[in-house]
Amino acid sequence: MRAFQILIDGFAISALYALGATGFTLIFGVSGVLNLSHGAIMVAAAVAAWAAASILNVGTYAGALIGVAVALLTAFATYFAVVKPIQDSRRIPNEEKEIFVLTGTLLWGIMIQELIAYFFTNNAKTVLPIVEGVVEILGVRTPKNEIFTAIVCCLVIALLWLLVNRTRTGKAVLAASMNPRGVTLLGLELTNIYIVVWGIYGILAGIAGVLLGMFLGVSSYSVGPLTASAFSIVVLGGLGSVSGSLIAAFVVGYLETLTAYLVSPAYRTIPALLLLVFVMYIRPQGLLGRR
Amino acid sequence: MKKRLSVALRIALGAAATGAVMAASGAALAADPIRIGVIAEAQAIAGASIPQAAQLAAEEINANGGVDGRKIEIISYDNHSSSADSVRAFQRAVNEDKVNAVIASYISEVVLALEPWASRLKTPFVTPGAASNEISKSVHSDYEKNKYTFHGYLTSAALARSVCDGAKDLLVDRMHMKTAVIMSEDAAWTKPLDVGYEECLPKIGLKVLDHIRFSPDTTDFTPIFNKIEGSKPDVIITGISHVGVQPTVQWKNQQVPIPMFGISSQATNETFGKDTNQAAEGVLYQGVSGPGVAVTPKSVPFAENFKKKFGNYPSYAGYTAYDEVYYIADAVKRAGATDADKLVAALEKTDWEGTIGRVQFYGKDDPFTHSIKYGKGLITGLMLQWQDGKQSAVWPKDVAKVDVKFPSFIKLSN
Numbered sequence: 001m002r003a004f005q006i007l008i009d010g011f012a013i014s015a016l017y018a019l020g021a022t023g024f025t026l027i028f029g030v031s032g033v034l035n036l037s038h039g040a041i042m043v044a045a046a047v048a049a050w051a052a053a054s055i056l057n058v059g060t061y062a063g064a065l066i067g068v069a070v071a072l073l074t075a076f077a078t079y080f081a082v083v084k085p086i087q088d089s090r091r092i093p094n095e096e097k098e099i100f101v102l103t104g105t106l107l108w109g110i111m112i113q114e115l116i117a118y119f120f121t122n123n124a125k126t127v128l129p130i131v132e133g134v135v136e137i138l139g140v141r142t143p144k145n146e147i148f149t150a151i152v153c154c155l156v157i158a159l160l161w162l163l164v165n166r167t168r169t170g171k172a173v174l175a176a177s178m179n180p181r182g183v184t185l186l187g188l189e190l191t192n193i194y195i196v197v198w199g200i201y202g203i204l205a206g207i208a209g210v211l212l213g214m215f216l217g218v219s220s221y222s223v224g225p226l227t228a229s230a231f232s233i234v235v236l237g238g239l240g241s242v243s244g245s246l247i248a249a250f251v252v253g254y255l256e257t258l259t260a261y262l263v264s265p266a267y268r269t270i271p272a273l274l275l276l277v278f279v280m281y282i283r284p285q286g287l288l289g290r291r
Numbered sequence: 292m293k294k295r296l297s298v299a300l301r302i303a304l305g306a307a308a309t310g311a312v313m314a315a316s317g318a319a320l321a322a323d324p325i326r327i328g329v330i331a332e333a334q335a336i337a338g339a340s341i342p343q344a345a346q347l348a349a350e351e352i353n354a355n356g357g358v359d360g361r362k363i364e365i366i367s368y369d370n371h372s373s374s375a376d377s378v379r380a381f382q383r384a385v386n387e388d389k390v391n392a393v394i395a396s397y398i399s400e401v402v403l404a405l406e407p408w409a410s411r412l413k414t415p416f417v418t419p420g421a422a423s424n425e426i427s428k429s430v431h432s433d434y435e436k437n438k439y440t441f442h443g444y445l446t447s448a449a450l451a452r453s454v455c456d457g458a459k460d461l462l463v464d465r466m467h468m469k470t471a472v473i474m475s476e477d478a479a480w481t482k483p484l485d486v487g488y489e490e491c492l493p494k495i496g497l498k499v500l501d502h503i504r505f506s507p508d509t510t511d512f513t514p515i516f517n518k519i520e521g522s523k524p525d526v527i528i529t530g531i532s533h534v535g536v537q538p539t540v541q542w543k544n545q546q547v548p549i550p551m552f553g554i555s556s557q558a559t560n561e562t563f564g565k566d567t568n569q570a571a572e573g574v575l576y577q578g579v580s581g582p583g584v585a586v587t588p589k590s591v592p593f594a595e596n597f598k599k600k601f602g603n604y605p606s607y608a609g610y611t612a613y614d615e616v617y618y619i620a621d622a623v624k625r626a627g628a629t630d631a632d633k634l635v636a637a638l639e640k641t642d643w644e645g646t647i648g649r650v651q652f653y654g655k656d657d658p659f660t661h662s663i664k665y666g667k668g669l670i671t672g673l674m675l676q677w678q679d680g681k682q683s684a685v686w687p688k689d690v691a692k693v694d695v696k697f698p699s700f701i702k703l704s705n
Contacts, residue, residue, distance in 0.1 A: 009513050054565050117334040122372070123557060124536035128568040134546045143544045216510045217537040220334075225508065260514035266477060266506045 004138040006254075006261050012146040014253025015153035016211055020226070021233040021245045022157060023204035029177040029240035030197045031087075033101050037078055037109030038205065039226030040116075045071035045206040046213030047116055050125040060128050064210050067127070071206025072199065074112065079198040082108045084191075109223060117220040124222075127213035149211045156207055157246065160200070164242075173197055177240065232276050238289025247287055251275070324364040325357075325623055327616060328384030330377050330395035330405075331608075333369035336560040337397050337532075340609030341419055342367040343601050345394055347593075348616035358620050359627075365616070366390060374404035381405050385412045391629040392416070392619050394443075397556075397608040399423035399480040409439040413631045415638060417441040417615045420608030424448050424483040427653070427662035434655055438635050441652060442662035443615050444608070445579070445672065447480050449665035451487025453672035454528065454553050454577050457686045459495040461575075461674060461695060462552065466703060468525035471497040474515065474538075474551075475530030476507045484530045484554065492528065500524050507533035512541045524549060525704050529576075532556035536566045543570035546700035552674075553577065561604040564680050571677040573698045575685070579647040580610045581675045583692075584684045590646040614645030 020042060027033050049067025052058045058066065082104045086092060092100050129145035136142070164170040176183045176193045184190050212218055218226075233252050237244030252272045260268045279286065329345045332338025342365065349363040357363060366388050368380035377396060384390045393409070396402050397420025406429060409416035416439055418426065424446045430437045445453065462468040473488050475481040485502065492499050500522040503515055515538075519527055527549050531538065535557025542551060551574055557563055558576040582604045585591050593613055597605045605613070622637035623629055639661070643650045648670035653659045663670055674686035676695060683693045697703070 005517055009511075013511060054568065121336050121339065121562075122334045123336050123560070123562070123566060124534075125566055126536060126540040126568055126570070129544060132544075134544075141546065143546075145544060217540055219536075222510070225510075257514070260511070261517070264505075265509055265512075265515050265518075266504065268506070268509070268511075 001139055002261065005140045006257050008137060008140050008142055008146075010254040010257035012150045012215065013257060014250040015150045016208060016215060017229065017233055017253050018246050018249035019153040019156060019204060019211070020208040021230045021237070021249050022160065022242055023201035023208075024230045025234045025237070025240060025242055025245040026160075026173075026204075027197055027201050028234065029242070030173055031083075031176075031194050032098065033083055034098075034105070034231075035078065035083075035201075036102060036106040036227055036231075037082075037112060038230050039223040039228075040109035040112035041071050041074045041078070041202070041205045042209035042212060042226050043116060043218050043220065043223050044074050044112055045209030046127055046218045047120055047125055049127045049210045049213055051120065053128055060130055063127065064130065067210040067213070068203060068206035071209055072202035075198050075202025075205065076195075078105065078108060079194065084194075109227065113220050113223040120220075122220045124217045124219035125213065126217035127210055129214045145214055149215050152207065152211060156204065160204070160242075163200070169196055173200075232273065236276050236279055236286055238286030241286070241288040244286055244288030322360060322362075324362040325620065325629060326364045326366060326388065326390040327619060328381070328388065328390035328393040328395075329365055329367045329612070330370050330380045330384070330393060331367070331612075332372045332396065332398065333367075335372060335397075336562055337420060337556060337606040337608050338372070340597075340601075340606040341394065341397070341612040344593075344597060344605050344609035344613040345616050347597060347600060348613045352617070352620050358624050361623075363616065363620055370396065370401065372398065372401070374401050377401045377405055378408055381408045381414075381416075382412070385414050390414070391623070391631075392634065394419055394612055394615050394619075397421055397444075397606075399426070399478070402426055403479065406437060406440045410436045413439060415439050415441070415619070415631055415634050417443040417619070417638075419611035419615055420444050420606075422447045422450055422480040422484070424659065425479070427659040431655070431658050431660040434660065438661070439631065440661060441638055442659070443611050443650075444663065445665060445670065446659055446662050447483035448487045448659070449662075450554055450577060450672070451484050451491055452665060454488070454674075455491035455495050456671070457577065457674035458492070458497060458526075458528070458552060460688075461686055462526055463496045465695075466525075468704075469496065469498060470500050470524045471526050471528045472500050472519045472522055472524040473502045473528045473530065474519065475502075475504055476509075476533055477504045478507055478533060480532065481530045488528055488530070488553075497526070497528075509534065510537060512538045513545060516542065516545055516547045519549065520547060523704075527551045527553075529553035529555050535563070539563075539567050539574055540570040543567075543572070543698070543700075548700055548702040550697055550701050550703075551575065556607065558677065559607045559675075559682075561682070564677060569680055572680075573677065573696070573701060575674055575676045575695065578673050578675050578682075579607055579670065581673065581682045581684055584673060584675075584690050586648055586673070586690060587644050587646060589644065593646045610646045614643065614647060614650060617645065618643040618650060 045067040048070035049063045052066040053063030086100045131144040131148045133144050134141050233248045237248030255272045256268050329342045331341035345365050349365045353362045370377040392415040399421040402418045402421035427442045555576040559578050618641050626633040626637035651664045675682050676685050684690045
């Protein structure tokens with residue numbers, strides 16, 4: 001009974017982690033950007049979905065769509081207002097650009113967080129679930145929304161896989177992640193590829209944020225922990241490796257759930273962080289890292 | 292001759308000018324405002340009401356002529372829920388803005404950080420919402436040093452008593468419940484609360500089956516609720532303040548069949564219904580007041596005026612902050628001065644009917660020195676329940692308007 005419970009709860013949370021981390025790793029893989037405003041974009045999506053549904057009364061579906069749209073806009077704003085100016089700058093030496101992007105996106109994330117706290121307070125918000133009620137699975141009373149979350153996450157990840165491997169745009173993205181110079185030599189505009197990737201990223205982060213808002217709820221305080229969790233999953237899986245991130249998401253998700261059930265909910269995140277440190281020692285490139 | 296005259300003239304002019312300045316400053320002294328610094332968490336719902344309610348009280352007092360002709364001036368500082376920011380604000384309030392008293396924070400950790408500063412800077416300081424027993428215990432253990440701090444809200448020990456008093460009538464006598472699990476967040480204020488719960492629940496006839504403390508950073512409450520359900524209690528007794536929306540929503544989404552009863556600070560906010568998408572339905576929580584609940588004749592007019600001015604009902608700390616401005620003003624009037632030691636002596640003699648009941652402070656010999664007195668005829672607290680999207684009082688009988696009712700997923704075992 002308890003084993004099933006861990007299996008089911010762990011799956012939903014892992015799938016959500018996977019979705020959140022996929023976009024994060026994709027951007028790093030393609031453009032070498034570590035986007036530290038990731039958590040803020042997810043929270044912005046969830047709070048927008050909540051505000052649209054609860055304050056403007058647009059309904060659950062429209063609210064969720066507005067949430068994803070806000071994440072998409074915020075992602076583009078991050079790219080055009082913060083990342084691109086740094087990448088294009090002639091005054092910042094190339095070898096320092098990464099650290100500038102890191103600092104820039106971190107500050108950008110804090111700005112978004114403070115804006116959310118200012119306009120919507122720092123109390124937690126929850127998005128109304130698209131499907132309500134519970135079902136019994138193997139004797140475990142499971143909210144239908146938890147199943148819905150897991151299904152949507154898996155579907156979106158599958159779609160992403162198809163997009164990257166089966167479409168022309170996707171293949172260009174893949175090529176850019178392998179050899180950006182080669183792509184430009186083929187006559188493809190690198191900036192266009194970046195815009196596509198940031199768009200994909202915005203949608204992924206938006207869906208993950210809205211689902212998180214439905215499943216667990218978010219507040220402006222969630223910004224830091226969400227960025228940290230995506231960051232550690234991505235590092236564990238190997239920076240830039242999408243499949244590595246997927247595996248790492250499930251490792252972290254299940255490790256946390258196991259700890260919460262078998263040890264104590266208070267120590268939930270500790271074993272996953274210890275594992276991260278351990279992996280850094282014996283395999284610094286992460287589980288499926290390329291370097 | 293001419294020269295001497297001019298010197299005499301200068302002296303005369305100087306004397307006249309000095310006299311005029313002295314007269315002017317004398318007049319200014321009489322009308323010098325009473326300055327109260329308000330340090331609070333402007334971004335949190337519970338904290339945002341504190342400066343607003345203080346401002347409302349000050350405006351009312353000033354409209355009625357102030358205190359012996361002196362106006363009340365509120366100077367607010369946002370502490371971003373941080374102890375360090377609060378300490379800086381406290382120093383600035385006393386040293387630069389020259390406040391006569393400070394009202395600060397609903398977070399025990401913040402108040403405990405400010406308490407030594409109230410002693411060092413010898414400035415009367417009242418908290419409208421923190422609960423830790425340690426606040427008034429330090430006043431008791433070193434009275435001469437810490438006498439400047441007043442605890443304007445119930446201590447955790449009193450909160451536990453209030454919950455147990457309500458639970459006895461509602462859960463044990465009326466619903467015949469026998470067992471409970473305590474679920475509380477790991478924070479300074481819940482340590483004494485849990486001690487209080489462990490002690491008083493068995494006394495009223497609720498056996499404590501398990502006691503779960505969790506980190507205030509917890510976002511996924513599924514394992515906690517599953518663990519609680521495993522021990523099959525009749526009720527979950529809560530001690531939550533930093534969290535609130537998330538456990539409540541997950542309780543409803545997972546249809547945990549056990550009622551929640553106890554302290555749930557966020558549930559005292561009017562916005563809690565919207566924040567949880569009405570998952571709050573059926574949640575029972577302890578409060579010192581609530582919209583439409585006439586604890587005293589002052590409660591409802593205050594809540595309505597507050598709503599008219601700020602668009603929402605005050606949080607629990609709004610009620611206490613409003614009362615605090617009034618009884619600080621009353622103490623200044625009785626002391627006839629804003630001198631810190633005289634003000635402390637006057638505050639100790641406070642007997643003020645506010646919005647949450649009759650406010651008096653425990654004396655030097657009580658273990659909770661300078662904390663507000665708990666008991667019948669003073670402050671007992673209430674139990675309220677979220678019903679049909681609104682907060683309704685269900686206990687004690689004299690203010691209760693409705694009966695307890697639960698959403699359909701709650702399965703009462705008796």
